[in-house]
Amino acid sequence: MLRSFKYRLFPNPTQAVALTEMLGSFCDLYNACLQQRIEAYRRQGRALGYIDQANELKAVRLADERLAGYSYSAEQQVVRRLDKAFGAFFGRVRRGRGGFPRFRAKSMFDSADFRVGDGLTIRRSRKITIVGIPGEIKVRWHRELPIGAKVSTAVVLRSCGKWYIRFSVETPDAPGPPPFRAAVGIDVGLISLIATSDGETVPTPKWTDKASRKQRRLQRALARCKRASKGRLKAKMRLARHAARTASRRRDFAHKVSRDLVDRYSHIAFEDLTITGLARGMLAKSVLNAAWAQLISFTDYKAAYAGGLVAKVNPRGTSKECDGCGRVTPKHRSGESPIRGLSRRIHDCPGCGTVEDRDVHAAKVIKHRAFPWSKGPGAGLGASSQRVAA
Ligand SMILES: [Zn+2]
Known part of the structure:
Protein backbone atom coordinates (compact mmCIF):
# COMPACT_ATOMS: atom_id res chain seq x y z
CA MET A 1 0.00 0.00 0.00
CA THR A 171 3.66 0.10 3.81
CA PRO A 172 2.58 -3.50 4.24
CA ASP A 173 -1.12 -4.17 3.66
CA ALA A 174 -3.25 -4.77 6.72
CA PRO A 175 -3.04 -8.42 7.72
CA GLY A 176 -6.17 -10.51 7.23
CA PRO A 177 -9.80 -9.49 7.63
CA PRO A 178 -10.60 -6.62 9.97
CA PRO A 179 -10.99 -7.33 13.66
CA PHE A 180 -14.53 -6.27 14.51
CA ARG A 181 -14.78 -3.25 16.74
CA ALA A 182 -18.15 -1.59 16.12
CA ALA A 183 -20.31 -0.28 13.30
CA VAL A 184 -21.36 3.31 12.92
CA GLY A 185 -23.35 5.45 10.50
CA ILE A 186 -22.34 9.03 9.76
CA ASP A 187 -24.63 11.80 8.59
CA VAL A 188 -22.90 14.88 7.22
CA GLY A 189 -24.66 18.19 7.64
CA LEU A 190 -24.53 21.94 7.72
CA ILE A 191 -24.80 22.63 11.42
CA SER A 192 -22.92 19.63 12.69
CA LEU A 193 -20.19 18.61 10.32
CA ILE A 194 -21.06 15.05 11.21
CA ALA A 195 -23.56 13.26 13.44
CA THR A 196 -22.98 9.62 14.33
CA SER A 197 -25.54 6.90 14.92
CA ASP A 198 -24.19 6.70 18.48
CA GLY A 199 -25.53 10.19 19.11
CA GLU A 200 -22.28 12.12 18.89
CA THR A 201 -22.00 15.28 16.87
CA VAL A 202 -18.93 17.11 15.65
CA PRO A 203 -19.70 20.77 15.14
CA THR A 204 -18.53 22.45 11.97
CA PRO A 205 -15.42 24.35 13.05
CA LYS A 206 -16.14 28.04 13.45
CA TRP A 207 -13.35 29.12 11.16
CA THR A 208 -15.01 27.63 8.05
CA ASP A 209 -17.55 30.41 8.04
CA LYS A 210 -14.98 33.11 8.66
CA ALA A 211 -12.68 31.62 6.06
CA SER A 212 -15.30 31.59 3.34
CA ARG A 213 -16.25 35.19 4.11
CA LYS A 214 -12.61 36.24 3.92
CA GLN A 215 -12.20 34.34 0.68
CA ARG A 216 -15.07 36.26 -0.86
CA ARG A 217 -13.59 39.53 0.34
CA LEU A 218 -10.20 38.71 -1.18
CA GLN A 219 -11.82 37.61 -4.42
CA ARG A 220 -13.68 40.89 -4.67
CA ALA A 221 -10.48 42.80 -3.97
CA LEU A 222 -8.74 40.86 -6.73
CA ALA A 223 -11.54 41.60 -9.15
CA ARG A 224 -11.19 45.33 -8.48
CA CYS A 225 -7.48 45.37 -9.36
CA LYS A 226 -6.32 46.56 -12.77
CA ARG A 227 -5.16 43.84 -15.10
CA ALA A 228 -1.43 43.08 -15.04
CA SER A 229 -0.83 45.54 -12.19
CA LYS A 230 1.43 45.03 -9.20
CA GLY A 231 -1.53 45.38 -6.90
CA ARG A 232 -3.28 42.58 -8.71
CA LEU A 233 -0.32 40.27 -8.29
CA LYS A 234 -0.28 41.04 -4.58
CA ALA A 235 -4.02 40.44 -4.26
CA LYS A 236 -3.58 37.18 -6.11
CA MET A 237 -0.85 36.06 -3.72
CA ARG A 238 -2.99 37.01 -0.73
CA LEU A 239 -5.87 34.94 -2.08
CA ALA A 240 -3.60 31.98 -2.82
CA ARG A 241 -2.08 32.11 0.67
CA HIS A 242 -5.49 32.29 2.26
CA ALA A 243 -6.74 29.35 0.20
CA ALA A 244 -3.67 27.31 1.13
CA ARG A 245 -4.09 28.11 4.82
CA THR A 246 -7.78 27.19 4.79
CA ALA A 247 -7.05 23.97 2.94
CA SER A 248 -4.41 22.99 5.45
CA ARG A 249 -6.67 23.67 8.44
CA ARG A 250 -9.42 21.68 6.81
CA ARG A 251 -7.00 18.86 6.11
CA ASP A 252 -5.77 18.79 9.72
CA PHE A 253 -9.31 18.71 10.97
CA ALA A 254 -10.30 15.90 8.59
CA HIS A 255 -7.23 13.94 9.69
CA LYS A 256 -8.23 14.23 13.36
CA VAL A 257 -11.88 13.31 12.91
CA SER A 258 -11.14 10.40 10.57
CA ARG A 259 -8.41 9.07 12.87
CA ASP A 260 -10.86 9.11 15.78
CA LEU A 261 -13.54 7.28 13.76
CA VAL A 262 -11.17 4.61 12.49
CA ASP A 263 -9.74 3.99 15.96
CA ARG A 264 -13.18 3.31 17.39
CA TYR A 265 -15.10 1.70 14.55
CA SER A 266 -14.27 -1.07 12.12
CA HIS A 267 -17.40 -0.61 9.99
CA ILE A 268 -18.19 2.95 8.97
CA ALA A 269 -21.05 4.01 6.71
CA PHE A 270 -21.41 7.35 4.94
CA GLU A 271 -23.86 8.70 2.41
CA ASP A 272 -22.56 8.54 -1.12
CA LEU A 273 -21.99 12.24 -1.77
CA THR A 274 -21.65 11.74 -5.50
CA ILE A 275 -25.34 10.83 -5.52
CA THR A 276 -26.49 13.59 -3.17
CA GLY A 277 -25.56 16.47 -5.42
CA LEU A 278 -25.74 20.05 -4.30
CA ALA A 279 -28.73 22.17 -3.56
CA ARG A 280 -28.60 25.12 -5.90
CA GLY A 281 -27.10 28.29 -4.56
CA MET A 282 -26.31 26.93 -1.13
CA LEU A 283 -22.93 28.48 -0.57
CA ALA A 284 -22.35 26.99 2.85
CA LYS A 285 -23.04 23.59 1.42
CA SER A 286 -20.70 24.04 -1.49
CA VAL A 287 -17.92 25.11 0.86
CA LEU A 288 -18.55 22.22 3.21
CA ASN A 289 -18.86 19.72 0.41
CA ALA A 290 -15.10 19.76 -0.01
CA ALA A 291 -14.67 19.13 3.70
CA TRP A 292 -17.07 16.19 3.69
CA ALA A 293 -15.45 14.64 0.64
CA GLN A 294 -12.05 14.97 2.24
CA LEU A 295 -13.23 13.50 5.52
CA ILE A 296 -14.72 10.51 3.74
CA SER A 297 -11.65 9.90 1.63
CA PHE A 298 -9.31 10.16 4.65
CA THR A 299 -11.53 7.80 6.64
CA ASP A 300 -11.53 5.45 3.67
CA TYR A 301 -7.79 5.13 3.36
CA LYS A 302 -7.16 5.06 7.11
CA ALA A 303 -9.75 2.30 7.50
CA ALA A 304 -8.21 0.37 4.62
CA TYR A 305 -4.88 0.62 6.38
CA ALA A 306 -6.34 -0.50 9.71
CA GLY A 307 -8.24 -3.34 8.08
CA GLY A 308 -11.62 -1.64 8.52
CA LEU A 309 -14.42 -1.08 6.08
CA VAL A 310 -16.03 2.09 4.78
CA ALA A 311 -19.37 1.74 3.01
CA LYS A 312 -21.22 4.40 1.05
CA VAL A 313 -24.98 4.14 0.80
CA ASN A 314 -27.53 5.78 -1.42
CA PRO A 315 -28.58 8.84 0.56
CA ARG A 316 -32.08 9.05 -0.92
CA GLY A 317 -34.57 9.71 1.82
CA THR A 318 -32.26 9.06 4.77
CA SER A 319 -33.71 12.11 6.46
CA LYS A 320 -37.34 11.13 5.84
CA GLU A 321 -37.25 7.51 6.82
CA CYS A 322 -37.92 6.31 10.35
CA ASP A 323 -35.34 3.89 11.60
CA GLY A 324 -37.76 2.50 14.17
CA CYS A 325 -40.73 1.57 11.99
CA GLY A 326 -39.60 2.32 8.43
CA ARG A 327 -42.28 4.95 7.91
CA VAL A 328 -41.46 7.67 5.38
CA THR A 329 -42.60 11.21 6.19
CA PRO A 330 -42.40 14.22 3.87
CA LYS A 331 -39.32 16.33 4.31
CA HIS A 332 -40.36 19.52 6.06
CA ARG A 333 -43.38 21.59 6.74
CA SER A 334 -43.98 24.47 4.38
CA GLY A 335 -43.07 27.95 5.50
CA GLU A 336 -40.12 26.86 7.58
CA SER A 337 -36.53 27.58 6.71
CA PRO A 338 -35.01 24.34 5.54
CA ILE A 339 -32.10 24.78 7.92
CA ARG A 340 -33.52 26.45 11.00
CA GLY A 341 -36.99 24.97 11.14
CA LEU A 342 -37.62 22.94 14.25
CA SER A 343 -39.14 20.08 12.31
CA ARG A 344 -35.87 19.90 10.46
CA ARG A 345 -33.90 19.49 13.67
CA ILE A 346 -36.02 16.82 15.34
CA HIS A 347 -37.10 13.47 14.03
CA ASP A 348 -40.60 13.01 15.41
CA CYS A 349 -42.18 9.90 13.97
CA PRO A 350 -46.01 9.81 13.93
CA GLY A 351 -45.80 6.06 13.32
CA CYS A 352 -43.90 4.76 16.33
CA GLY A 353 -43.37 7.89 18.39
CA THR A 354 -39.58 7.98 18.12
CA VAL A 355 -38.30 11.47 18.96
CA GLU A 356 -34.65 12.15 18.30
CA ASP A 357 -32.12 14.57 16.85
CA ARG A 358 -32.73 14.43 13.13
CA ASP A 359 -29.10 14.11 12.05
CA VAL A 360 -28.40 11.37 14.57
CA HIS A 361 -31.49 9.57 13.35
CA ALA A 362 -30.40 9.89 9.72
CA ALA A 363 -27.02 8.48 10.76
CA LYS A 364 -28.82 5.43 12.16
CA VAL A 365 -30.69 4.94 8.90
CA ILE A 366 -27.39 5.17 7.03
CA LYS A 367 -25.76 2.66 9.36
CA HIS A 368 -28.55 0.13 8.94
CA ARG A 369 -28.68 0.58 5.18
CA ALA A 370 -24.99 -0.24 4.98
CA PHE A 371 -24.86 -2.91 7.67
CA PRO A 372 -28.32 -4.47 8.09
CA TRP A 373 -26.87 -7.04 10.49
CA SER A 374 -26.15 -4.26 12.99
CA LYS A 375 -29.87 -3.55 13.50
CA GLY A 376 -32.10 -4.46 16.38
CA PRO A 377 -31.87 -7.50 18.65
CA GLY A 378 -29.98 -9.36 15.95
CA ALA A 379 -27.19 -6.80 16.17
CA GLY A 380 -25.27 -8.81 18.71
CA LEU A 381 -25.61 -11.90 16.56
CA GLY A 382 -24.36 -10.05 13.51
CA ALA A 383 -21.45 -8.73 15.44
CA SER A 384 -20.47 -12.10 16.83
CA SER A 385 -20.66 -13.81 13.45
CA GLN A 386 -18.39 -11.08 12.16
CA ARG A 387 -15.99 -11.88 14.90
CA VAL A 388 -16.02 -15.54 13.95
CA ALA A 389 -15.30 -14.62 10.37
CA ALA A 390 -12.34 -12.58 11.50
ZN1 LIG B 1 -41.24 5.35 13.34
Whole structure:
Protein backbone atom coordinates (compact mmCIF):
# COMPACT_ATOMS: atom_id res chain seq x y z
CA MET A 1 0.00 0.00 0.00
CA LEU A 2 1.35 3.41 -1.01
CA ARG A 3 0.87 6.32 1.37
CA SER A 4 2.26 9.81 1.22
CA PHE A 5 3.67 11.99 3.97
CA LYS A 6 4.20 15.69 3.49
CA TYR A 7 6.50 17.89 5.58
CA ARG A 8 7.47 21.52 5.58
CA LEU A 9 11.05 22.28 4.58
CA PHE A 10 13.01 25.17 6.03
CA PRO A 11 15.82 25.97 3.62
CA ASN A 12 18.10 28.85 4.62
CA PRO A 13 18.14 31.81 2.21
CA THR A 14 21.06 30.40 0.19
CA GLN A 15 19.36 27.03 -0.09
CA ALA A 16 16.05 28.62 -1.07
CA VAL A 17 17.79 30.44 -3.92
CA ALA A 18 19.52 27.21 -4.96
CA LEU A 19 16.21 25.30 -4.91
CA THR A 20 14.58 27.97 -7.04
CA GLU A 21 17.48 27.78 -9.49
CA MET A 22 17.19 24.02 -9.59
CA LEU A 23 13.49 24.16 -10.45
CA GLY A 24 14.35 26.80 -13.04
CA SER A 25 16.91 24.48 -14.66
CA PHE A 26 14.44 21.61 -14.62
CA CYS A 27 11.87 23.89 -16.21
CA ASP A 28 14.36 24.77 -18.96
CA LEU A 29 15.01 21.08 -19.48
CA TYR A 30 11.29 20.41 -19.72
CA ASN A 31 10.82 23.16 -22.28
CA ALA A 32 13.88 22.06 -24.28
CA CYS A 33 12.56 18.51 -24.46
CA LEU A 34 9.18 19.81 -25.58
CA GLN A 35 10.87 21.95 -28.24
CA GLN A 36 12.86 18.94 -29.42
CA ARG A 37 9.74 16.85 -29.75
CA ILE A 38 8.00 19.53 -31.76
CA GLU A 39 10.97 19.97 -34.10
CA ALA A 40 11.57 16.28 -34.60
CA TYR A 41 7.99 15.96 -35.63
CA ARG A 42 8.06 18.98 -37.94
CA ARG A 43 11.32 18.13 -39.67
CA GLN A 44 11.29 14.38 -39.82
CA GLY A 45 7.74 13.47 -38.94
CA ARG A 46 9.21 11.54 -36.02
CA ALA A 47 7.46 11.20 -32.70
CA LEU A 48 10.08 11.15 -29.95
CA GLY A 49 9.39 9.10 -26.87
CA TYR A 50 10.76 8.95 -23.34
CA ILE A 51 13.53 6.49 -24.23
CA ASP A 52 14.82 8.69 -27.08
CA GLN A 53 15.09 11.72 -24.88
CA ALA A 54 16.33 9.95 -21.76
CA ASN A 55 19.15 8.43 -23.81
CA GLU A 56 20.22 11.88 -24.85
CA LEU A 57 20.17 13.24 -21.34
CA LYS A 58 23.70 12.07 -20.56
CA ALA A 59 25.14 14.02 -23.49
CA VAL A 60 23.06 17.05 -22.57
CA ARG A 61 24.46 16.95 -19.04
CA LEU A 62 28.01 16.86 -20.38
CA ALA A 63 27.33 19.98 -22.40
CA ASP A 64 25.35 21.88 -19.75
CA GLU A 65 27.17 22.26 -16.48
CA ARG A 66 24.11 23.59 -14.71
CA LEU A 67 22.23 20.36 -15.35
CA ALA A 68 25.34 18.31 -14.60
CA GLY A 69 25.28 19.62 -11.04
CA TYR A 70 21.84 18.20 -10.24
CA SER A 71 20.53 14.70 -9.72
CA TYR A 72 20.52 12.63 -12.88
CA SER A 73 17.49 10.60 -11.85
CA ALA A 74 15.54 13.75 -10.97
CA GLU A 75 16.22 15.02 -14.49
CA GLN A 76 15.02 11.72 -15.91
CA GLN A 77 11.80 12.35 -14.01
CA VAL A 78 11.47 15.74 -15.74
CA VAL A 79 11.68 13.97 -19.10
CA ARG A 80 9.21 11.43 -17.79
CA ARG A 81 6.82 14.20 -16.78
CA LEU A 82 6.81 15.59 -20.31
CA ASP A 83 6.20 12.09 -21.59
CA LYS A 84 3.19 11.82 -19.29
CA ALA A 85 1.90 15.18 -20.54
CA PHE A 86 2.07 13.77 -24.06
CA GLY A 87 0.36 10.58 -22.98
CA ALA A 88 -2.48 12.65 -21.51
CA PHE A 89 -2.59 14.76 -24.67
CA PHE A 90 -2.98 11.70 -26.91
CA GLY A 91 -5.67 10.45 -24.57
CA ARG A 92 -7.53 13.72 -24.95
CA VAL A 93 -7.13 13.60 -28.73
CA ARG A 94 -8.74 10.19 -28.78
CA ARG A 95 -11.67 11.65 -26.91
CA GLY A 96 -11.83 14.43 -29.50
CA ARG A 97 -10.36 17.29 -27.50
CA GLY A 98 -7.03 19.02 -28.13
CA GLY A 99 -4.82 20.77 -25.62
CA PHE A 100 -1.23 20.28 -26.80
CA PRO A 101 1.41 20.18 -24.00
CA ARG A 102 2.53 23.71 -23.31
CA PHE A 103 5.81 25.39 -22.54
CA ARG A 104 5.99 26.04 -18.83
CA ALA A 105 6.83 29.24 -17.02
CA LYS A 106 9.50 29.02 -14.35
CA SER A 107 7.21 30.62 -11.83
CA MET A 108 4.72 27.80 -12.35
CA PHE A 109 7.19 24.92 -12.39
CA ASP A 110 6.77 24.05 -8.75
CA SER A 111 8.09 20.57 -8.11
CA ALA A 112 10.85 18.06 -8.72
CA ASP A 113 10.72 14.30 -8.26
CA PHE A 114 13.50 12.38 -6.58
CA ARG A 115 14.39 8.84 -5.74
CA VAL A 116 15.27 8.71 -2.07
CA GLY A 117 18.89 7.66 -1.62
CA ASP A 118 19.72 8.87 -5.12
CA GLY A 119 19.88 12.62 -5.44
CA LEU A 120 17.98 13.16 -2.20
CA THR A 121 19.03 11.66 1.13
CA ILE A 122 17.62 11.70 4.65
CA ARG A 123 20.59 12.25 6.94
CA ARG A 124 21.23 10.98 10.46
CA SER A 125 20.72 14.54 11.60
CA ARG A 126 17.14 14.17 10.32
CA LYS A 127 17.82 16.86 7.76
CA ILE A 128 17.86 16.18 4.07
CA THR A 129 20.44 16.79 1.41
CA ILE A 130 19.74 17.31 -2.26
CA VAL A 131 22.42 17.01 -4.94
CA GLY A 132 23.29 20.49 -6.16
CA ILE A 133 21.91 22.27 -3.06
CA PRO A 134 24.46 23.41 -0.48
CA GLY A 135 24.30 22.01 3.04
CA GLU A 136 21.57 20.11 4.84
CA ILE A 137 17.96 21.31 4.72
CA LYS A 138 15.87 21.41 7.86
CA VAL A 139 12.62 19.41 7.89
CA ARG A 140 9.75 19.79 10.34
CA TRP A 141 8.81 16.19 11.10
CA HIS A 142 5.37 16.93 12.51
CA ARG A 143 4.66 13.22 12.39
CA GLU A 144 6.91 10.21 12.08
CA LEU A 145 7.33 8.17 8.96
CA PRO A 146 6.01 4.67 9.68
CA ILE A 147 8.65 2.43 11.25
CA GLY A 148 10.21 -0.03 8.87
CA ALA A 149 8.50 1.57 5.89
CA LYS A 150 10.22 1.68 2.54
CA VAL A 151 10.57 5.29 1.42
CA SER A 152 10.84 5.09 -2.34
CA THR A 153 10.30 8.52 -3.84
CA ALA A 154 10.07 12.13 -2.74
CA VAL A 155 8.71 15.26 -4.36
CA VAL A 156 10.16 18.64 -3.45
CA LEU A 157 7.41 21.25 -3.79
CA ARG A 158 7.11 24.99 -3.77
CA SER A 159 3.77 26.48 -2.84
CA CYS A 160 3.03 30.13 -2.05
CA GLY A 161 6.70 30.78 -1.38
CA LYS A 162 7.05 27.87 1.04
CA TRP A 163 8.88 24.62 0.51
CA TYR A 164 7.65 21.11 1.23
CA ILE A 165 8.69 17.55 0.73
CA ARG A 166 6.29 14.70 0.09
CA PHE A 167 7.49 11.14 0.59
CA SER A 168 5.80 8.15 -0.99
CA VAL A 169 6.00 5.30 1.46
CA GLU A 170 5.38 1.66 0.80
CA THR A 171 3.66 0.10 3.81
CA PRO A 172 2.58 -3.50 4.24
CA ASP A 173 -1.12 -4.17 3.66
CA ALA A 174 -3.25 -4.77 6.72
CA PRO A 175 -3.04 -8.42 7.72
CA GLY A 176 -6.17 -10.51 7.23
CA PRO A 177 -9.80 -9.49 7.63
CA PRO A 178 -10.60 -6.62 9.97
CA PRO A 179 -10.99 -7.33 13.66
CA PHE A 180 -14.53 -6.27 14.51
CA ARG A 181 -14.78 -3.25 16.74
CA ALA A 182 -18.15 -1.59 16.12
CA ALA A 183 -20.31 -0.28 13.30
CA VAL A 184 -21.36 3.31 12.92
CA GLY A 185 -23.35 5.45 10.50
CA ILE A 186 -22.34 9.03 9.76
CA ASP A 187 -24.63 11.80 8.59
CA VAL A 188 -22.90 14.88 7.22
CA GLY A 189 -24.66 18.19 7.64
CA LEU A 190 -24.53 21.94 7.72
CA ILE A 191 -24.80 22.63 11.42
CA SER A 192 -22.92 19.63 12.69
CA LEU A 193 -20.19 18.61 10.32
CA ILE A 194 -21.06 15.05 11.21
CA ALA A 195 -23.56 13.26 13.44
CA THR A 196 -22.98 9.62 14.33
CA SER A 197 -25.54 6.90 14.92
CA ASP A 198 -24.19 6.70 18.48
CA GLY A 199 -25.53 10.19 19.11
CA GLU A 200 -22.28 12.12 18.89
CA THR A 201 -22.00 15.28 16.87
CA VAL A 202 -18.93 17.11 15.65
CA PRO A 203 -19.70 20.77 15.14
CA THR A 204 -18.53 22.45 11.97
CA PRO A 205 -15.42 24.35 13.05
CA LYS A 206 -16.14 28.04 13.45
CA TRP A 207 -13.35 29.12 11.16
CA THR A 208 -15.01 27.63 8.05
CA ASP A 209 -17.55 30.41 8.04
CA LYS A 210 -14.98 33.11 8.66
CA ALA A 211 -12.68 31.62 6.06
CA SER A 212 -15.30 31.59 3.34
CA ARG A 213 -16.25 35.19 4.11
CA LYS A 214 -12.61 36.24 3.92
CA GLN A 215 -12.20 34.34 0.68
CA ARG A 216 -15.07 36.26 -0.86
CA ARG A 217 -13.59 39.53 0.34
CA LEU A 218 -10.20 38.71 -1.18
CA GLN A 219 -11.82 37.61 -4.42
CA ARG A 220 -13.68 40.89 -4.67
CA ALA A 221 -10.48 42.80 -3.97
CA LEU A 222 -8.74 40.86 -6.73
CA ALA A 223 -11.54 41.60 -9.15
CA ARG A 224 -11.19 45.33 -8.48
CA CYS A 225 -7.48 45.37 -9.36
CA LYS A 226 -6.32 46.56 -12.77
CA ARG A 227 -5.16 43.84 -15.10
CA ALA A 228 -1.43 43.08 -15.04
CA SER A 229 -0.83 45.54 -12.19
CA LYS A 230 1.43 45.03 -9.20
CA GLY A 231 -1.53 45.38 -6.90
CA ARG A 232 -3.28 42.58 -8.71
CA LEU A 233 -0.32 40.27 -8.29
CA LYS A 234 -0.28 41.04 -4.58
CA ALA A 235 -4.02 40.44 -4.26
CA LYS A 236 -3.58 37.18 -6.11
CA MET A 237 -0.85 36.06 -3.72
CA ARG A 238 -2.99 37.01 -0.73
CA LEU A 239 -5.87 34.94 -2.08
CA ALA A 240 -3.60 31.98 -2.82
CA ARG A 241 -2.08 32.11 0.67
CA HIS A 242 -5.49 32.29 2.26
CA ALA A 243 -6.74 29.35 0.20
CA ALA A 244 -3.67 27.31 1.13
CA ARG A 245 -4.09 28.11 4.82
CA THR A 246 -7.78 27.19 4.79
CA ALA A 247 -7.05 23.97 2.94
CA SER A 248 -4.41 22.99 5.45
CA ARG A 249 -6.67 23.67 8.44
CA ARG A 250 -9.42 21.68 6.81
CA ARG A 251 -7.00 18.86 6.11
CA ASP A 252 -5.77 18.79 9.72
CA PHE A 253 -9.31 18.71 10.97
CA ALA A 254 -10.30 15.90 8.59
CA HIS A 255 -7.23 13.94 9.69
CA LYS A 256 -8.23 14.23 13.36
CA VAL A 257 -11.88 13.31 12.91
CA SER A 258 -11.14 10.40 10.57
CA ARG A 259 -8.41 9.07 12.87
CA ASP A 260 -10.86 9.11 15.78
CA LEU A 261 -13.54 7.28 13.76
CA VAL A 262 -11.17 4.61 12.49
CA ASP A 263 -9.74 3.99 15.96
CA ARG A 264 -13.18 3.31 17.39
CA TYR A 265 -15.10 1.70 14.55
CA SER A 266 -14.27 -1.07 12.12
CA HIS A 267 -17.40 -0.61 9.99
CA ILE A 268 -18.19 2.95 8.97
CA ALA A 269 -21.05 4.01 6.71
CA PHE A 270 -21.41 7.35 4.94
CA GLU A 271 -23.86 8.70 2.41
CA ASP A 272 -22.56 8.54 -1.12
CA LEU A 273 -21.99 12.24 -1.77
CA THR A 274 -21.65 11.74 -5.50
CA ILE A 275 -25.34 10.83 -5.52
CA THR A 276 -26.49 13.59 -3.17
CA GLY A 277 -25.56 16.47 -5.42
CA LEU A 278 -25.74 20.05 -4.30
CA ALA A 279 -28.73 22.17 -3.56
CA ARG A 280 -28.60 25.12 -5.90
CA GLY A 281 -27.10 28.29 -4.56
CA MET A 282 -26.31 26.93 -1.13
CA LEU A 283 -22.93 28.48 -0.57
CA ALA A 284 -22.35 26.99 2.85
CA LYS A 285 -23.04 23.59 1.42
CA SER A 286 -20.70 24.04 -1.49
CA VAL A 287 -17.92 25.11 0.86
CA LEU A 288 -18.55 22.22 3.21
CA ASN A 289 -18.86 19.72 0.41
CA ALA A 290 -15.10 19.76 -0.01
CA ALA A 291 -14.67 19.13 3.70
CA TRP A 292 -17.07 16.19 3.69
CA ALA A 293 -15.45 14.64 0.64
CA GLN A 294 -12.05 14.97 2.24
CA LEU A 295 -13.23 13.50 5.52
CA ILE A 296 -14.72 10.51 3.74
CA SER A 297 -11.65 9.90 1.63
CA PHE A 298 -9.31 10.16 4.65
CA THR A 299 -11.53 7.80 6.64
CA ASP A 300 -11.53 5.45 3.67
CA TYR A 301 -7.79 5.13 3.36
CA LYS A 302 -7.16 5.06 7.11
CA ALA A 303 -9.75 2.30 7.50
CA ALA A 304 -8.21 0.37 4.62
CA TYR A 305 -4.88 0.62 6.38
CA ALA A 306 -6.34 -0.50 9.71
CA GLY A 307 -8.24 -3.34 8.08
CA GLY A 308 -11.62 -1.64 8.52
CA LEU A 309 -14.42 -1.08 6.08
CA VAL A 310 -16.03 2.09 4.78
CA ALA A 311 -19.37 1.74 3.01
CA LYS A 312 -21.22 4.40 1.05
CA VAL A 313 -24.98 4.14 0.80
CA ASN A 314 -27.53 5.78 -1.42
CA PRO A 315 -28.58 8.84 0.56
CA ARG A 316 -32.08 9.05 -0.92
CA GLY A 317 -34.57 9.71 1.82
CA THR A 318 -32.26 9.06 4.77
CA SER A 319 -33.71 12.11 6.46
CA LYS A 320 -37.34 11.13 5.84
CA GLU A 321 -37.25 7.51 6.82
CA CYS A 322 -37.92 6.31 10.35
CA ASP A 323 -35.34 3.89 11.60
CA GLY A 324 -37.76 2.50 14.17
CA CYS A 325 -40.73 1.57 11.99
CA GLY A 326 -39.60 2.32 8.43
CA ARG A 327 -42.28 4.95 7.91
CA VAL A 328 -41.46 7.67 5.38
CA THR A 329 -42.60 11.21 6.19
CA PRO A 330 -42.40 14.22 3.87
CA LYS A 331 -39.32 16.33 4.31
CA HIS A 332 -40.36 19.52 6.06
CA ARG A 333 -43.38 21.59 6.74
CA SER A 334 -43.98 24.47 4.38
CA GLY A 335 -43.07 27.95 5.50
CA GLU A 336 -40.12 26.86 7.58
CA SER A 337 -36.53 27.58 6.71
CA PRO A 338 -35.01 24.34 5.54
CA ILE A 339 -32.10 24.78 7.92
CA ARG A 340 -33.52 26.45 11.00
CA GLY A 341 -36.99 24.97 11.14
CA LEU A 342 -37.62 22.94 14.25
CA SER A 343 -39.14 20.08 12.31
CA ARG A 344 -35.87 19.90 10.46
CA ARG A 345 -33.90 19.49 13.67
CA ILE A 346 -36.02 16.82 15.34
CA HIS A 347 -37.10 13.47 14.03
CA ASP A 348 -40.60 13.01 15.41
CA CYS A 349 -42.18 9.90 13.97
CA PRO A 350 -46.01 9.81 13.93
CA GLY A 351 -45.80 6.06 13.32
CA CYS A 352 -43.90 4.76 16.33
CA GLY A 353 -43.37 7.89 18.39
CA THR A 354 -39.58 7.98 18.12
CA VAL A 355 -38.30 11.47 18.96
CA GLU A 356 -34.65 12.15 18.30
CA ASP A 357 -32.12 14.57 16.85
CA ARG A 358 -32.73 14.43 13.13
CA ASP A 359 -29.10 14.11 12.05
CA VAL A 360 -28.40 11.37 14.57
CA HIS A 361 -31.49 9.57 13.35
CA ALA A 362 -30.40 9.89 9.72
CA ALA A 363 -27.02 8.48 10.76
CA LYS A 364 -28.82 5.43 12.16
CA VAL A 365 -30.69 4.94 8.90
CA ILE A 366 -27.39 5.17 7.03
CA LYS A 367 -25.76 2.66 9.36
CA HIS A 368 -28.55 0.13 8.94
CA ARG A 369 -28.68 0.58 5.18
CA ALA A 370 -24.99 -0.24 4.98
CA PHE A 371 -24.86 -2.91 7.67
CA PRO A 372 -28.32 -4.47 8.09
CA TRP A 373 -26.87 -7.04 10.49
CA SER A 374 -26.15 -4.26 12.99
CA LYS A 375 -29.87 -3.55 13.50
CA GLY A 376 -32.10 -4.46 16.38
CA PRO A 377 -31.87 -7.50 18.65
CA GLY A 378 -29.98 -9.36 15.95
CA ALA A 379 -27.19 -6.80 16.17
CA GLY A 380 -25.27 -8.81 18.71
CA LEU A 381 -25.61 -11.90 16.56
CA GLY A 382 -24.36 -10.05 13.51
CA ALA A 383 -21.45 -8.73 15.44
CA SER A 384 -20.47 -12.10 16.83
CA SER A 385 -20.66 -13.81 13.45
CA GLN A 386 -18.39 -11.08 12.16
CA ARG A 387 -15.99 -11.88 14.90
CA VAL A 388 -16.02 -15.54 13.95
CA ALA A 389 -15.30 -14.62 10.37
CA ALA A 390 -12.34 -12.58 11.50
ZN1 LIG B 1 -41.24 5.35 13.34
